[in-house]
Amino acid sequence: MSDATAIPRPALVDRLPWRRRAARRRVCAEVMDEAACERLHAAKVERIARQLREYSGPGPVSLRKRAVAHQVPKRGDLRRSDDKIDVSDLTAILKIDPERRICVAESGVTFVDLVAATLRHGLVPIVVPELKTITIGGAVAGCSIESMSYRFGGFHDTCLEYEVITATGEVLVCTPENENALIFQMAHGAFGTLGIIARLTFRLIPAKRFVKITYEKHGSYEAYMAAIQRHFEAQDVDFMDGIIHAPDECVLSLGNFVDEAPYTSNYQWVKIYYESTRRRREDYLGTADYFFRYNRGVTNVRPRSLPARILFGRLLDSTRVLQIAEKLNWILPAEQPPITLDVFLPISRAPKFLRWYAEEFGFFPLWCVPYRRVRDYEWIADRWFEGMEDRLFVDLAIYGMRQRGDKNYHRVMEKGLEAHGGIKTLISHNYYEEEEFWTIWNRPNYQAAKARMDPRNLFRDLYTKTCRAARGVR
Numbered sequence: 001m002s003d004a005t006a007i008p009r010p011a012l013v014d015r016l017p018w019r020r021r022a023a024r025r026r027v028c029a030e031v032m033d034e035a036a037c038e039r040l041h042a043a044k045v046e047r048i049a050r051q052l053r054e055y056s057g058p059g060p061v062s063l064r065k066r067a068v069a070h071q072v073p074k075r076g077d078l079r080r081s082d083d084k085i086d087v088s089d090l091t092a093i094l095k096i097d098p099e100r101r102i103c104v105a106e107s108g109v110t111f112v113d114l115v116a117a118t119l120r121h122g123l124v125p126i127v128v129p130e131l132k133t134i135t136i137g138g139a140v141a142g143c144s145i146e147s148m149s150y151r152f153g154g155f156h157d158t159c160l161e162y163e164v165i166t167a168t169g170e171v172l173v174c175t176p177e178n179e180n181a182l183i184f185q186m187a188h189g190a191f192g193t194l195g196i197i198a199r200l201t202f203r204l205i206p207a208k209r210f211v212k213i214t215y216e217k218h219g220s221y222e223a224y225m226a227a228i229q230r231h232f233e234a235q236d237v238d239f240m241d242g243i244i245h246a247p248d249e250c251v252l253s254l255g256n257f258v259d260e261a262p263y264t265s266n267y268q269w270v271k272i273y274y275e276s277t278r279r280r281r282e283d284y285l286g287t288a289d290y291f292f293r294y295n296r297g298v299t300n301v302r303p304r305s306l307p308a309r310i311l312f313g314r315l316l317d318s319t320r321v322l323q324i325a326e327k328l329n330w331i332l333p334a335e336q337p338p339i340t341l342d343v344f345l346p347i348s349r350a351p352k353f354l355r356w357y358a359e360e361f362g363f364f365p366l367w368c369v370p371y372r373r374v375r376d377y378e379w380i381a382d383r384w385f386e387g388m389e390d391r392l393f394v395d396l397a398i399y400g401m402r403q404r405g406d407k408n409y410h411r412v413m414e415k416g417l418e419a420h421g422g423i424k425t426l427i428s429h430n431y432y433e434e435e436e437f438w439t440i441w442n443r444p445n446y447q448a449a450k451a452r453m454d455p456r457n458l459f460r461d462l463y464t465k466t467c468r469a470a471r472g473v474r
């Protein structure tokens with residue numbers, strides 16, 4: 001692993017004077033003193049808390065954020081007609097402490113802004129999800145991951161403290177050690193059903209100007225998983241993820257920070273990153289370009305054709321596609337929606353699962369992100385971890401598979417995961433029955449946190465929000 005110390009220079013475009021001024025404005029502490037930043041933040045929190053205290057409607061309520069939501073867009077999602085709690089001004093980076101390598105920021109800060117601000121100190125967040133406008137609050141609530149997850153787990157696992165506003169308008173400081181430790185852990189994966197994360201304190205890591213990626217090609221699931229396990233044991237690279245192009249074509253992408261690069265590639269316009277992993281043996285990217293190399297879609301880059309990408313590729317990034325899908329949600333299919341989802345498997349069970357998957361779904365490529373088992377998360381049922389020896393999971397993501405015939409492939413996946421000891425994230429279409437759901441997610445912990453945070457059930461409960469309301473079921 002590289003010893004990353006040098007401060008990376010911003011990309012040329014970010015050195016333009018107006019881009020530099022805009023970047024500074026996002027970091028509150030660079031335009032006013034720390035106390036003034038804190039006062040400004042406290043006023044925003046008080047406004048949101050008051051909105052909740054004074055809310056007398058029947059609910060449920062949803063958040064109005066500035067950035068687009070990175071949930072799979074669903075026709076009929078009931079959150080669109082909910083009353084809104086406006087959190088759109090929670091977008092300031094309050095403090096970057098280069099000595100302690102800690103950042104304090106409001107929950108609506110996007111990773112693209114955060115990376116730009118922290119890179120100026122030679123630092124980056126430890127887990128940077130691949131899409132530019134994912135926010136840090138959403139990354140905790142919706143379990144974001146990326147290629148540093150094999151060392152650090154999810155973004156949540158790099159966090160030290162959350163300030164959370166309860167549905168009754170109380171403001172709590174939650175850390176893994178204080179009296180709100182359960183709330184701290186349950187805010188992860190609660191999809192905003194416990195309260196509003198207003199401010200986060202999280203760790204940063206030194207970065208360099210470039211990332212060098214080398215590609216390892218493996219011809220079977222067993223060889224692929226063994227290679228992932230080997231790099232996990234050795235902890236010998238800064239980044240690890242990969243693309244399973246086909247059952248016999250599994251590519252592992254191994255990245256390291258470097259100071260110098262003989263050339264740099266860019267995948268923000270015409271070229272498609274995931275396809276490049278098939279052809280290339282190595283590649284160099286600027287550090288920010290590395291983090292957002294999948295920003296135009298992980299394996300479902302639109303438009304597909306080269307001429308259309310030349311014309312529209314720059315415009316149609318993931319943010320724009322999600323914004324359009326959200327606006328035109330009434331044209332999304334109500335029946336048999338395409339499959340975009342991701343699943344976690346203990347690595348030892350992944351080859352068998354993948355053989356089942358190839359037979360049932362037969363859809364490739366898949367994105368593969370190894371993920372360290374940092375802790376046995378409180379929001380997952382205890383029984384799920386029983387007898388599990390693995391210290392590493394793999395997250396496998398399917399983007400945009402069309403369903404065939406009259407099978408509900410979302411449900412097929414839920415059943416397949418139960419049989420193979422996996423779990424899915426809840427960003428997609430979920431069809432679990434309620435009792436079944438609570439055999440996988442941790443009902444006692446959830447109920448304890450819910451009773452403290454949202455006794456009026458203003459935010460809906462996790463099952464109702466993710467398995468029913470999201471699909472338009474009342």
Ligand SMILES: Cc1cc2nc3c(=O)[nH]c(=O)nc-3n(C[C@H](O)[C@H](O)[C@H](O)COP(=O)(O)OP(=O)(O)OC[C@H]3O[C@@H](n4cnc5c(N)ncnc54)[C@H](O)[C@@H]3O)c2cc1C
Nearest residue numbers: 069070071072107129135137138141142144145191192197
């Ligand atoms: C097409 C697609 C591609 C994706 N690709 C990746 C990827 O490459 N890497 C990756 O890690 N993840 C990916 N994801 C998943 C993504 O990380 C999660 O969906 C994440 O939760 C999105 O965060 P967001 O900021 O967009 O929040 P939103 O999508 O707006 O919110 C997610 C959930 O968190 C809640 N929430 C948001 N903000 C707060 C807050 N301040 N306090 C409390 N609750 C809150 C919302 O109510 C919602 O239920 C992808 C998702 C999609 C749909």
